[in-house]
Amino acid sequence: MANNFTEEYVAINGIEQYFLHMPGDGQDVLIMLHGGPGLANSYLAYYQQPYAGFCNVVYYDQRGAGKTQIRNKSAAESLTFEALLEDLRRTVEYVRRKYGTDRIFLVGHSWGTVLGTQYVLNYPGDVAGYIGYGQVVCGAKQDRFYYEFVKDAVMKSGDAQQITAIGQVRESFPDVPREEYFAQYSIVAGLGFGHGYDFTARDVFEIYMGSPTWGEEDALAAESIEKLNEGLYAQALFGWSVLDVRDYAVPMYYILGRHDQMTSSAIASEYFERINAPAKGLYWIEDAGHLLDTDNPEAFFGAVREVLRAGFQTRPSAVSRRT
Numbered sequence: 001m002a003n004n005f006t007e008e009y010v011a012i013n014g015i016e017q018y019f020l021h022m023p024g025d026g027q028d029v030l031i032m033l034h035g036g037p038g039l040a041n042s043y044l045a046y047y048q049q050p051y052a053g054f055c056n057v058v059y060y061d062q063r064g065a066g067k068t069q070i071r072n073k074s075a076a077e078s079l080t081f082e083a084l085l086e087d088l089r090r091t092v093e094y095v096r097r098k099y100g101t102d103r104i105f106l107v108g109h110s111w112g113t114v115l116g117t118q119y120v121l122n123y124p125g126d127v128a129g130y131i132g133y134g135q136v137v138c139g140a141k142q143d144r145f146y147y148e149f150v151k152d153a154v155m156k157s158g159d160a161q162q163i164t165a166i167g168q169v170r171e172s173f174p175d176v177p178r179e180e181y182f183a184q185y186s187i188v189a190g191l192g193f194g195h196g197y198d199f200t201a202r203d204v205f206e207i208y209m210g211s212p213t214w215g216e217e218d219a220l221a222a223e224s225i226e227k228l229n230e231g232l233y234a235q236a237l238f239g240w241s242v243l244d245v246r247d248y249a250v251p252m253y254y255i256l257g258r259h260d261q262m263t264s265s266a267i268a269s270e271y272f273e274r275i276n277a278p279a280k281g282l283y284w285i286e287d288a289g290h291l292l293d294t295d296n297p298e299a300f301f302g303a304v305r306e307v308l309r310a311g312f313q314t315r316p317s318a319v320s321r322r323t
Contacts, residue, residue, distance in 0.1 A: 005045060007213065009071060012090045013083070018067035020045050020059040020213065027101040028055040028308050031091065031127075033062075033112030035134065037079070037236065038229035040066025041109065041293075043211040043218070044204075048293055051301035055308060058095055062115075063087055064229055067213075070221050079232040081118075088119055092126050103128055105308065110134040110263060110290065111233070114240055121242075124249035129279075131307055133255040133292045133300070135268040138241035143174040145264045147188050153195035162191055178238055182230040192262060204294055243271060251279040253307045255300060257288035281310055 004023065009016040020042040030052075034041040042059035043066070061068040064079040095104060104127045108116030113132040120130045136142060147169065154162045169184050170176050176184055208214050254272050256265040265284075272282055283303040288295035 004049060010094055012094070013063075013087050015063065015068065015072040015074065017063070017087065017091070018042065018061040018071065022049055022052065022057040022059070024053045024055045024057065026055060027099070028103045028105070029095060029099050029101060030055055030057045030105050030107045030131075030304070031095055032057060032059045033088070033106060033108040033116045034059075034065065035110030035112050036065060036226075036229055037062065037084075037111045037232045038065045038069075038225045039111075040068075042066060043208040043214050044294065045213075046211050047207050048297050048301065051297045052304075054301075054305050056099060060091060064232065065225060067218070069225050069228070070217055074228075076228050076231050079229060081115075081232070081236045084115055084232075085119060085122065088115060089123060089126070092123075105129045105131055107131045107304070108133075108135075109293070110136065111236065113263075114139075114236055117242060118240075120248065120250050120252075121245065127250060129251035129253065129307070130248075131253045131255060131304060132268075133257070134260060134263045134290045135254050135256065135265075135272075136237070136240070136263050137268050137271040138243045139237040140174050140239065140241065141243070142262075142264045142267055143185065143188075143237075145267060146192065146262055147173050149261045150188050150192045150195055154191055157195070162194075166191060174238070178234050181234045181238055185233075189262070204291060207294060246275055248275060248277040250277065251310075252277040253281045253283070253310075255283045255285060255292060255303045255307075257290060257292045257295060258284055258286050259289045260292075262290040279310060281307060283307070 006021045008019050010019055022045050032041055040061040042061055045059050063084055064074050092104065096102065106116040106119060106127050113135045116130055116132060120127065151166050154166045165187055169187050173184055174181060252275060254268060256269055258265065269282060285292050285296055285299045285303065292300045
């Protein structure tokens with residue numbers, strides 16, 4: 001990425017939040033909402049930069065994540081869904097002032113899709129549109145799908161150690177006591193690395209380590225940041241669902257990995273067919289799973305480029321698809 005980015009800390013809601021700005025052509029701005037919670041994607045900016053020069057891209061490390069957490073040392077009790085939504089509201093205001101444009105799209109990944117979707121439902125006039133990838137539409141339903149997918153793959157593998165591990169997850173998962181949820185989900189997700197196509201073989205943490213913004217301090221903080229966000233993970237995803245929501249007041253776009261089992265693309269796409277929005281579009285990325293922007297950044301940002309073109313030429317009931 002050479003020097004084609006800028007970094008800064010911005011005072012937002014009582015803490016200094018980290019921003020990485022990746023400049024591009026035109027006025028369009030993407031605000032990237034990372035997953036986790038706690039998995040900052042600003043470290044991936046250098047990896048994605050070659051494909052995203054058609055717009056300005058803003059990465060920010062959310063409260064409790066990445067360099068924001070390293071700078072502020074936030075306590076777990078300050079990490080609430082409501083706090084992160086308010087942080088995002090102030091972030092949108094800041095980005096609008098900094099870039100002098102209303103041509104702002106929220107781009108959410110995984111947990112970031114919960115944050116982004118709830119944001120456009122609460123504040124539809126704040127942004128020009130929404131893009132979700134690794135889209136969550138019902139935490140419980142998608143978790144159940146993923147558990148059954150992983151369990152089936154483990155049982156078919158015949159691996160005694162993995163069979164013992166999946167046996168530690170309650171059969172009723174994710175309908176478990178909230179205090180058990182994260183530990184149970186971690187077993188499922190850990191086994192998922194070896195089964196299915198939820199991630200590519202490419203290790204995202206190796207990409208992190210190649211980043212010009214990744215250093216020893218970031219590496220040392222990673223484990224404690226994951227632990228810190230356990231409560232937020234359970235609070236925000238345990239019962240969150242938009243399955244009953246049909247109407248959105250902003251253009252809505254999903255970019256889905258054909259093989260994403262973790263936040264089932266099949267469930268997300270089925271829901272997407274039922275929603276109403278000023279404009280909407282569903283884009284499929286083949287040979288990609290949950291981490292679309294690292295599995296195939298060229299195809300992912302190619303779809304984003306098409307979304308921006310469509311999103312600023314909206315018409316009622318406009319629908320686009322790419323396979």
